[in-house]
Amino acid sequence: MNYKKIVFGVDVGGTNVKFGLFTYPERELIIKKEVKTPQANQNELLFELIFNTINELVQSNQFEMSQVHGIGIAVPCPVKGGCVGKCPNLSWENMDIKDKVSQYFPEHVKVEVANDANAAALGENESLDNPYNNAILITLGTGVGGGIVVNHKIHEGSSGMGGEIGHMFVYEESKEVCGCGSVGCFEQVCGTKGILSYAKDLAKSQQTSINLSEITVKDVFDAAKTGDFVGKKVIDRVAYYIAKSASILAVTLDPEVFIIGGGISKAGQYLINQITIHYKKIARFTSGNIPFILAHTGNDAGIIGSAHLI
């Protein structure tokens, strides 16, 4: 029997729910588990699943419920004070998740809830060897998102919409409507769709080594790294808009670091270098010195960040 305290980080996605069991207060990961998200009646089945899985992980790892200090939960929708207004992915509406989950557990178990991108920002920062006080995560994938960490805490904002970085209005030239219903979002130019459609457009008038019939973002980056004109031009535009958006966040929020995550960040140091070239030209005052680093937790940012909510 181990007398240590433990915490859980739970990352609820539309497809899977990830669980991490961590020591407390060190927050070292002991074990992970992933289960399918219930596809119906999510109000109750999901909360039962969370309780059952945690209960099972506690027992199978020779802990007791009395050792569980708390449970952090990341969900794919805006969160304010533990409550969710609308969550289309999970068919939730006006739900007090913190209260719902708390009801399944003994009173001593603290429960905290956060938006998943915000939790990931916290996870990426707090798991650094030397976490920063103030950090901003920019995640690049199908969507562009992120989170703002101020004094080691998530900036949730007044309605839970804080850190919706992908919808900053920075892409003036945009003519299409974004998923958010507006025009000109950062996500429209730096998300997967924006990247691929720009590559295809350029390829109409330019020679390229990219196989356009099965094009992926990785292909575009690989081509750019080998000097392909279309690849280079596409990545240059992506890097420019990341730098532009970061420069705006720099003069308003004044973070110590920008962490670049999401599938597109697999382009690695090449992407960081391209962003930095543009950023140094655009950034004001001393903000030009803020570094860009790659996210390092892979798919664990959500559970790590959730564990840090407690």
Next chain:
Amino acid sequence: MNYKKIVFGVDVGGTNVKFGLFTYPERELIIKKEVKTPQANQNELLFELIFNTINELVQSNQFEMSQVHGIGIAVPCPVKGGCVGKCPNLSWENMDIKDKVSQYFPEHVKVEVANDANAAALGENESLDNPYNNAILITLGTGVGGGIVVNHKIHEGSSGMGGEIGHMFVYEESKEVCGCGSVGCFEQVCGTKGILSYAKDLAKSQQTSINLSEITVKDVFDAAKTGDFVGKKVIDRVAYYIAKSASILAVTLDPEVFIIGGGISKAGQYLINQITIHYKKIARFTSGNIPFILAHTGNDAGIIGSAHLI
């Protein structure tokens, strides 16, 4: 003899230093005083002036130094943890203002220091009948500045550069270099210079009622209100860029209110209405509901905000 506690708000400008004596904790203004800023040897003369003026205000208002709970000081440069890196207006470099001022006063007197625009944001919000938890002040004048209030506190940022709203890169079309050394700043399109030069440019090809030889921003707004084409077009551009910048701040910081201050805000509800028309079109998600209100403290925002630092 009055046994109440009091606090001072001090707003240090390049020309004048403003003092406000407030009750504590209510922070009701009892008396104001304004004195000239020493123009030489500011390291010591200014701190002596602050001590002497506060001492004099304490005595002439029948208080005692033992009743002074604290002194908040606003200065025209970035501040981090009471320290100033560089302040060209006051020839300061790497100065611990909090420590310097503290040395003049008994130990029980708390001293806090903030950037003046940030202090103004705090002052505007906290002096509302119902202060918001999260507010953003946008000040429009020769320069464009502002401050970010999160949970009733100034967002100072990691190096004191938080809230430099006027240097958000939102004016892509800009071809001139801003005072900050960069291009495309919000200030370049919505500051006095940007407004007047656009009006003059338009007047080259359009009839206008504005007297171009002695043009002021007020003239442009007055003309717009009477339906003058040039005036309307200029104000429309100003309102658009305020709305655009606010929309970016909305999805990242998620405030409850935007407060519009500075000389240009004297255009009043007409300006608010024009901003709101653009903002409703641009804003994402529910952020379109965030209201714009006019600043209401006049020139007292700095002393009020400083008094709220304590």
